[in-house]
Amino acid sequence: MMDKSAAELISVTKSYGQSIAVDEISLKIPGASYTCLLGPSGCGKSSTLRMIAGHETVSRGDILLGGKNITDLPPAGRGTAMMFQNYALFPHLSVADNVAFSLKMKGVDKAARLAESMKLLELVDMAGFAGRLPAQLSGGQQQRVALARALITNPSILLLDEPLSALDPFLRLRMRSELKRLQRELGISFIHVTHSQDEALSLADQIIVMNKGRIEQVGNAQDVFNRPETQFVAQFMGGHNVMSDGQSHLAIRSDKIKVARTKPKGAAGLKAVVREIEYLGTTFSVALNDAAGVEGSNPISVTIPDALFSQEPLEIGQTVFLNWKPDDAHRLAN
Numbered sequence: 001m002m003d004k005s006a007a008e009l010i011s012v013t014k015s016y017g018q019s020i021a022v023d024e025i026s027l028k029i030p031g032a033s034y035t036c037l038l039g040p041s042g043c044g045k046s047s048t049l050r051m052i053a054g055h056e057t058v059s060r061g062d063i064l065l066g067g068k069n070i071t072d073l074p075p076a077g078r079g080t081a082m083m084f085q086n087y088a089l090f091p092h093l094s095v096a097d098n099v100a101f102s103l104k105m106k107g108v109d110k111a112a113r114l115a116e117s118m119k120l121l122e123l124v125d126m127a128g129f130a131g132r133l134p135a136q137l138s139g140g141q142q143q144r145v146a147l148a149r150a151l152i153t154n155p156s157i158l159l160l161d162e163p164l165s166a167l168d169p170f171l172r173l174r175m176r177s178e179l180k181r182l183q184r185e186l187g188i189s190f191i192h193v194t195h196s197q198d199e200a201l202s203l204a205d206q207i208i209v210m211n212k213g214r215i216e217q218v219g220n221a222q223d224v225f226n227r228p229e230t231q232f233v234a235q236f237m238g239g240h241n242v243m244s245d246g247q248s249h250l251a252i253r254s255d256k257i258k259v260a261r262t263k264p265k266g267a268a269g270l271k272a273v274v275r276e277i278e279y280l281g282t283t284f285s286v287a288l289n290d291a292a293g294v295e296g297s298n299p300i301s302v303t304i305p306d307a308l309f310s311q312e313p314l315e316i317g318q319t320v321f322l323n324w325k326p327d328d329a330h331r332l333a334n
Protein backbone atom coordinates (compact mmCIF):
# COMPACT_ATOMS: atom_id res chain seq x y z
CA MET A 1 0.00 0.00 0.00
CA MET A 2 1.21 3.50 -0.79
CA ASP A 3 2.50 5.42 2.25
CA LYS A 4 -0.02 8.18 2.85
CA SER A 5 2.78 10.64 3.65
CA ALA A 6 4.45 10.10 0.24
CA ALA A 7 3.90 12.97 -2.20
CA GLU A 8 4.66 13.73 -5.80
CA LEU A 9 4.75 16.89 -7.90
CA ILE A 10 4.34 16.32 -11.63
CA SER A 11 5.42 19.17 -13.95
CA VAL A 12 4.11 21.78 -11.55
CA THR A 13 4.21 25.38 -12.75
CA LYS A 14 3.23 28.58 -10.98
CA SER A 15 2.96 31.82 -12.86
CA TYR A 16 1.98 35.17 -11.40
CA GLY A 17 0.70 37.08 -14.42
CA GLN A 18 3.51 37.00 -16.98
CA SER A 19 6.26 35.90 -14.60
CA ILE A 20 6.99 32.24 -13.90
CA ALA A 21 7.89 31.59 -10.24
CA VAL A 22 7.97 27.77 -10.46
CA ASP A 23 8.86 26.26 -13.80
CA GLU A 24 7.60 22.71 -14.47
CA ILE A 25 9.13 21.03 -11.47
CA SER A 26 8.74 17.31 -10.82
CA LEU A 27 9.80 15.70 -7.55
CA LYS A 28 9.03 12.86 -5.18
CA ILE A 29 8.76 13.13 -1.41
CA PRO A 30 9.25 9.67 0.13
CA GLY A 31 6.88 8.65 2.94
CA ALA A 32 7.97 9.44 6.53
CA SER A 33 10.88 11.59 5.32
CA TYR A 34 12.35 15.00 6.06
CA THR A 35 12.74 17.06 2.89
CA CYS A 36 14.25 20.54 2.70
CA LEU A 37 13.51 22.89 -0.19
CA LEU A 38 16.69 24.96 -0.30
CA GLY A 39 17.56 27.97 -2.41
CA PRO A 40 18.19 31.71 -2.47
CA SER A 41 15.47 34.31 -1.99
CA GLY A 42 12.99 34.38 -4.86
CA CYS A 43 13.84 30.92 -6.27
CA GLY A 44 10.24 29.71 -5.88
CA LYS A 45 10.47 27.54 -2.75
CA SER A 46 7.64 29.26 -0.83
CA SER A 47 5.41 29.22 -3.90
CA THR A 48 6.05 25.47 -4.20
CA LEU A 49 5.19 24.92 -0.54
CA ARG A 50 2.05 27.07 -0.76
CA MET A 51 0.85 25.09 -3.78
CA ILE A 52 1.29 21.83 -1.83
CA ALA A 53 -0.65 23.40 1.06
CA GLY A 54 -3.39 24.63 -1.26
CA HIS A 55 -2.86 28.29 -0.32
CA GLU A 56 -1.86 29.04 -3.88
CA THR A 57 -3.44 27.66 -7.04
CA VAL A 58 -1.37 25.48 -9.39
CA SER A 59 -1.05 27.06 -12.85
CA ARG A 60 -0.20 23.72 -14.51
CA GLY A 61 0.64 20.21 -13.33
CA ASP A 62 -0.48 17.87 -10.57
CA ILE A 63 0.20 17.28 -6.89
CA LEU A 64 -0.36 13.81 -5.43
CA LEU A 65 -0.46 12.87 -1.77
CA GLY A 66 -0.58 9.20 -0.81
CA GLY A 67 -1.33 8.45 -4.47
CA LYS A 68 -4.38 10.74 -4.49
CA ASN A 69 -4.58 13.83 -6.70
CA ILE A 70 -5.01 16.81 -4.34
CA THR A 71 -4.29 19.59 -6.86
CA ASP A 72 -7.74 21.14 -6.69
CA LEU A 73 -8.74 20.31 -3.10
CA PRO A 74 -9.16 23.06 -0.49
CA PRO A 75 -6.34 23.36 2.12
CA ALA A 76 -8.32 21.64 4.89
CA GLY A 77 -9.23 18.65 2.70
CA ARG A 78 -5.71 17.63 1.66
CA GLY A 79 -4.11 15.94 4.63
CA THR A 80 -1.48 18.68 4.83
CA ALA A 81 -0.87 21.25 7.56
CA MET A 82 1.25 24.36 7.41
CA MET A 83 3.30 26.12 10.05
CA PHE A 84 3.87 29.76 9.18
CA GLN A 85 7.02 31.83 9.64
CA ASN A 86 5.30 34.30 11.98
CA TYR A 87 3.35 31.50 13.75
CA ALA A 88 0.01 33.32 13.14
CA LEU A 89 -1.38 32.57 16.61
CA PHE A 90 -4.68 34.21 17.65
CA PRO A 91 -3.67 36.82 20.25
CA HIS A 92 -6.96 36.71 22.19
CA LEU A 93 -7.09 32.90 22.53
CA SER A 94 -5.29 30.87 25.19
CA VAL A 95 -2.56 28.46 24.13
CA ALA A 96 -4.94 25.50 24.59
CA ASP A 97 -7.67 27.18 22.50
CA ASN A 98 -5.19 28.16 19.79
CA VAL A 99 -4.13 24.54 19.43
CA ALA A 100 -7.74 23.28 19.54
CA PHE A 101 -8.96 25.84 17.00
CA SER A 102 -9.19 23.65 13.91
CA LEU A 103 -11.08 20.96 15.86
CA LYS A 104 -13.57 23.63 16.95
CA MET A 105 -14.08 24.51 13.28
CA LYS A 106 -14.77 20.84 12.60
CA GLY A 107 -17.42 20.81 15.32
CA VAL A 108 -15.57 18.58 17.80
CA ASP A 109 -17.05 19.10 21.29
CA LYS A 110 -15.16 21.16 23.82
CA ALA A 111 -13.99 18.39 26.19
CA ALA A 112 -12.69 16.22 23.34
CA ARG A 113 -10.87 19.06 21.58
CA LEU A 114 -9.22 20.32 24.77
CA ALA A 115 -8.08 16.78 25.62
CA GLU A 116 -6.52 16.47 22.15
CA SER A 117 -4.97 19.93 22.51
CA MET A 118 -3.31 18.91 25.80
CA LYS A 119 -1.92 15.76 24.16
CA LEU A 120 -0.22 17.86 21.49
CA LEU A 121 1.01 20.43 23.98
CA GLU A 122 2.66 17.58 25.84
CA LEU A 123 4.28 16.38 22.62
CA VAL A 124 5.93 19.81 22.16
CA ASP A 125 6.69 20.19 25.87
CA MET A 126 4.25 23.06 26.46
CA ALA A 127 1.55 21.48 28.64
CA GLY A 128 2.45 23.83 31.51
CA PHE A 129 1.54 26.90 29.42
CA ALA A 130 -1.97 25.88 28.29
CA GLY A 131 -3.73 28.82 30.01
CA ARG A 132 -1.44 31.60 28.80
CA LEU A 133 -1.99 34.03 25.96
CA PRO A 134 0.50 34.05 23.03
CA ALA A 135 1.87 37.46 24.12
CA GLN A 136 2.96 35.88 27.42
CA LEU A 137 5.27 33.41 25.64
CA SER A 138 8.81 33.66 24.27
CA GLY A 139 9.41 33.29 20.52
CA GLY A 140 10.54 29.70 20.92
CA GLN A 141 7.48 28.84 23.00
CA GLN A 142 5.14 30.47 20.48
CA GLN A 143 6.72 28.34 17.84
CA ARG A 144 6.06 25.15 19.78
CA VAL A 145 2.42 26.18 20.10
CA ALA A 146 2.24 26.85 16.37
CA LEU A 147 3.66 23.37 15.76
CA ALA A 148 1.09 21.76 18.06
CA ARG A 149 -1.66 23.71 16.32
CA ALA A 150 -0.57 22.47 12.89
CA LEU A 151 -0.22 18.87 14.09
CA ILE A 152 -3.65 18.64 15.74
CA THR A 153 -5.26 18.05 12.34
CA ASN A 154 -3.28 14.79 12.17
CA PRO A 155 -1.68 15.67 8.81
CA SER A 156 0.19 13.24 6.56
CA ILE A 157 2.57 16.05 5.65
CA LEU A 158 3.66 19.02 7.72
CA LEU A 159 4.76 22.03 5.68
CA LEU A 160 7.14 24.49 7.32
CA ASP A 161 8.06 27.85 5.78
CA GLU A 162 11.37 29.11 7.23
CA PRO A 163 10.32 27.82 10.67
CA LEU A 164 13.57 28.73 12.43
CA SER A 165 14.36 32.12 10.93
CA ALA A 166 12.76 34.22 13.69
CA LEU A 167 14.70 32.49 16.50
CA ASP A 168 18.04 33.50 18.00
CA PRO A 169 20.99 31.23 17.06
CA PHE A 170 20.91 29.21 20.30
CA LEU A 171 17.17 28.47 20.12
CA ARG A 172 17.44 27.78 16.42
CA LEU A 173 19.83 24.88 17.05
CA ARG A 174 17.60 23.50 19.79
CA MET A 175 14.42 23.72 17.72
CA ARG A 176 16.25 22.18 14.79
CA SER A 177 16.82 18.94 16.68
CA GLU A 178 13.27 19.12 18.10
CA LEU A 179 11.82 19.25 14.57
CA LYS A 180 13.84 16.22 13.54
CA ARG A 181 12.76 14.33 16.67
CA LEU A 182 9.08 15.16 16.05
CA GLN A 183 9.24 14.05 12.44
CA ARG A 184 10.80 10.75 13.47
CA GLU A 185 8.34 10.16 16.31
CA LEU A 186 5.26 11.01 14.26
CA GLY A 187 6.41 9.02 11.23
CA ILE A 188 4.93 11.57 8.79
CA SER A 189 6.72 13.66 6.15
CA PHE A 190 8.00 17.18 6.83
CA ILE A 191 8.70 19.60 3.97
CA HIS A 192 10.77 22.49 5.27
CA VAL A 193 11.59 25.60 3.24
CA THR A 194 14.89 27.26 4.07
CA HIS A 195 17.60 29.42 2.54
CA SER A 196 20.14 28.09 5.07
CA GLN A 197 22.56 25.46 3.82
CA ASP A 198 23.44 24.39 7.39
CA GLU A 199 19.81 23.87 8.27
CA ALA A 200 19.18 21.70 5.23
CA LEU A 201 22.39 19.69 5.68
CA SER A 202 21.69 18.94 9.33
CA LEU A 203 17.98 18.08 9.00
CA ALA A 204 17.13 16.65 5.64
CA ASP A 205 16.92 13.09 4.41
CA GLN A 206 16.44 14.69 1.02
CA ILE A 207 17.54 18.16 -0.12
CA ILE A 208 15.97 19.78 -3.16
CA VAL A 209 18.14 22.67 -4.33
CA MET A 210 16.14 25.24 -6.30
CA ASN A 211 17.29 28.15 -8.45
CA LYS A 212 15.16 30.50 -10.56
CA GLY A 213 12.03 28.36 -10.36
CA ARG A 214 13.77 25.13 -11.30
CA ILE A 215 15.33 22.19 -9.48
CA GLU A 216 19.13 22.17 -9.71
CA GLN A 217 19.79 18.97 -7.76
CA VAL A 218 18.06 16.42 -5.54
CA GLY A 219 19.96 14.20 -3.14
CA ASN A 220 20.85 13.50 0.45
CA ALA A 221 23.03 15.97 2.36
CA GLN A 222 26.30 14.30 1.44
CA ASP A 223 25.37 14.02 -2.25
CA VAL A 224 24.51 17.65 -2.50
CA PHE A 225 27.49 18.90 -0.51
CA ASN A 226 30.19 16.54 -1.79
CA ARG A 227 28.99 15.89 -5.30
CA PRO A 228 27.43 19.10 -6.59
CA GLU A 229 26.25 18.63 -10.17
CA THR A 230 26.12 22.25 -11.28
CA GLN A 231 28.12 25.45 -10.73
CA PHE A 232 25.14 26.91 -8.92
CA VAL A 233 24.97 24.06 -6.38
CA ALA A 234 28.75 24.06 -5.83
CA GLN A 235 28.75 27.79 -5.15
CA PHE A 236 25.49 27.96 -3.21
CA MET A 237 26.34 25.05 -0.88
CA GLY A 238 29.69 26.71 -0.13
CA GLY A 239 32.99 25.06 0.70
CA HIS A 240 33.78 24.56 -2.98
CA ASN A 241 35.93 26.23 -5.59
CA VAL A 242 34.68 26.24 -9.15
CA MET A 243 37.49 26.22 -11.71
CA SER A 244 37.68 25.75 -15.43
CA ASP A 245 40.04 23.28 -17.12
CA GLY A 246 39.41 24.80 -20.51
CA GLN A 247 36.73 22.23 -21.44
CA SER A 248 34.28 22.44 -18.56
CA HIS A 249 33.94 23.52 -14.95
CA LEU A 250 35.25 21.51 -12.00
CA ALA A 251 34.29 21.76 -8.32
CA ILE A 252 36.95 21.13 -5.67
CA ARG A 253 36.30 21.36 -1.95
CA SER A 254 38.36 23.99 -0.12
CA ASP A 255 39.64 21.43 2.37
CA LYS A 256 40.83 19.06 -0.38
CA ILE A 257 43.39 21.50 -1.80
CA LYS A 258 46.95 21.13 -0.51
CA VAL A 259 49.31 24.09 -0.30
CA ALA A 260 53.00 23.48 -1.05
CA ARG A 261 55.70 26.11 -0.50
CA THR A 262 57.81 24.79 -3.39
CA LYS A 263 56.76 23.26 -6.70
CA PRO A 264 56.00 19.60 -5.98
CA LYS A 265 58.04 17.12 -8.04
CA GLY A 266 56.01 15.41 -10.74
CA ALA A 267 52.71 17.05 -9.78
CA ALA A 268 51.41 19.86 -11.92
CA GLY A 269 50.74 22.35 -9.10
CA LEU A 270 48.82 25.53 -9.72
CA LYS A 271 50.97 28.59 -8.95
CA ALA A 272 49.04 31.02 -6.75
CA VAL A 273 49.56 34.05 -4.53
CA VAL A 274 48.14 34.34 -0.97
CA ARG A 275 45.78 37.33 -0.77
CA GLU A 276 43.91 36.97 2.52
CA ILE A 277 44.15 34.85 5.66
CA GLU A 278 41.24 34.46 8.07
CA TYR A 279 41.29 32.57 11.37
CA LEU A 280 38.03 30.65 11.93
CA GLY A 281 38.78 28.84 15.19
CA THR A 282 39.49 25.26 14.16
CA THR A 283 40.70 26.21 10.68
CA PHE A 284 42.34 28.99 8.71
CA SER A 285 40.68 30.12 5.52
CA VAL A 286 43.16 31.29 2.90
CA ALA A 287 42.15 33.18 -0.25
CA LEU A 288 44.56 33.02 -3.17
CA ASN A 289 44.81 34.33 -6.73
CA ASP A 290 45.86 32.10 -9.59
CA ALA A 291 49.28 33.60 -10.45
CA ALA A 292 48.58 33.18 -14.18
CA GLY A 293 44.89 34.01 -13.83
CA VAL A 294 43.04 37.02 -15.08
CA GLU A 295 43.08 40.03 -12.79
CA GLY A 296 39.77 40.19 -10.92
CA SER A 297 38.90 36.50 -11.41
CA ASN A 298 37.36 34.57 -8.48
CA PRO A 299 39.81 33.92 -5.67
CA ILE A 300 40.58 30.31 -4.77
CA SER A 301 39.69 29.38 -1.22
CA VAL A 302 41.62 26.81 0.82
CA THR A 303 40.88 25.72 4.39
CA ILE A 304 43.77 24.46 6.49
CA PRO A 305 43.40 22.92 9.97
CA ASP A 306 44.64 25.23 12.73
CA ALA A 307 47.46 22.92 13.89
CA LEU A 308 48.78 22.32 10.37
CA PHE A 309 48.74 26.04 9.52
CA SER A 310 50.55 26.93 12.74
CA GLN A 311 53.43 24.54 11.96
CA GLU A 312 54.31 26.61 8.91
CA PRO A 313 52.23 29.79 8.67
CA LEU A 314 51.57 31.37 5.29
CA GLU A 315 51.99 35.08 4.66
CA ILE A 316 50.08 37.51 2.49
CA GLY A 317 51.86 37.98 -0.84
CA GLN A 318 53.60 34.58 -0.63
CA THR A 319 53.72 32.46 -3.81
CA VAL A 320 52.68 28.82 -3.35
CA PHE A 321 51.66 25.77 -5.38
CA LEU A 322 48.20 24.24 -5.07
CA ASN A 323 47.43 20.64 -5.87
CA TRP A 324 44.65 18.12 -5.30
CA LYS A 325 43.83 14.49 -6.06
CA PRO A 326 42.14 14.05 -9.45
CA ASP A 327 39.29 12.20 -7.68
CA ASP A 328 38.52 15.29 -5.60
CA ALA A 329 37.73 17.39 -8.68
CA HIS A 330 34.11 16.90 -9.76
CA ARG A 331 33.18 17.74 -13.30
CA LEU A 332 30.05 19.92 -13.42
CA ALA A 333 27.22 19.74 -15.92
CA ASN A 334 27.44 23.47 -16.63
Ligand SMILES: Nc1ncnc2c1ncn2[C@@H]1O[C@H](COP(=O)(O)OP(=O)(O)OP(=O)(O)O)[C@@H](O)[C@H]1O
Binds near residue numbers: 016021040045
Ligand atom coordinates in the same frame (compact mmCIF):
# COMPACT_ATOMS: atom_id res chain seq x y z
N1 LIG B 1 1.64 36.66 -4.86
C1 LIG B 1 2.61 36.91 -5.75
N2 LIG B 1 2.39 37.72 -6.82
C2 LIG B 1 3.34 37.98 -7.73
N3 LIG B 1 4.59 37.47 -7.66
C3 LIG B 1 4.88 36.67 -6.63
C4 LIG B 1 3.92 36.35 -5.62
N4 LIG B 1 4.51 35.53 -4.72
C5 LIG B 1 5.77 35.35 -5.15
N5 LIG B 1 6.01 36.02 -6.29
C6 LIG B 1 7.27 36.02 -7.07
O1 LIG B 1 7.60 34.69 -7.40
C7 LIG B 1 9.00 34.44 -7.25
C8 LIG B 1 9.21 33.28 -6.27
O2 LIG B 1 8.78 33.68 -4.97
P1 LIG B 1 8.79 32.72 -3.72
O3 LIG B 1 8.22 33.46 -2.56
O4 LIG B 1 8.21 31.43 -4.08
O5 LIG B 1 10.37 32.53 -3.53
P2 LIG B 1 11.20 32.03 -2.29
O6 LIG B 1 12.27 31.20 -2.86
O7 LIG B 1 10.34 31.40 -1.29
O8 LIG B 1 11.80 33.37 -1.73
P3 LIG B 1 11.95 33.89 -0.20
O9 LIG B 1 12.97 33.02 0.43
O10 LIG B 1 12.42 35.30 -0.40
O11 LIG B 1 10.58 33.80 0.41
C9 LIG B 1 9.62 35.75 -6.82
O12 LIG B 1 10.14 36.37 -7.96
C10 LIG B 1 8.45 36.52 -6.25
O13 LIG B 1 8.65 37.91 -6.40
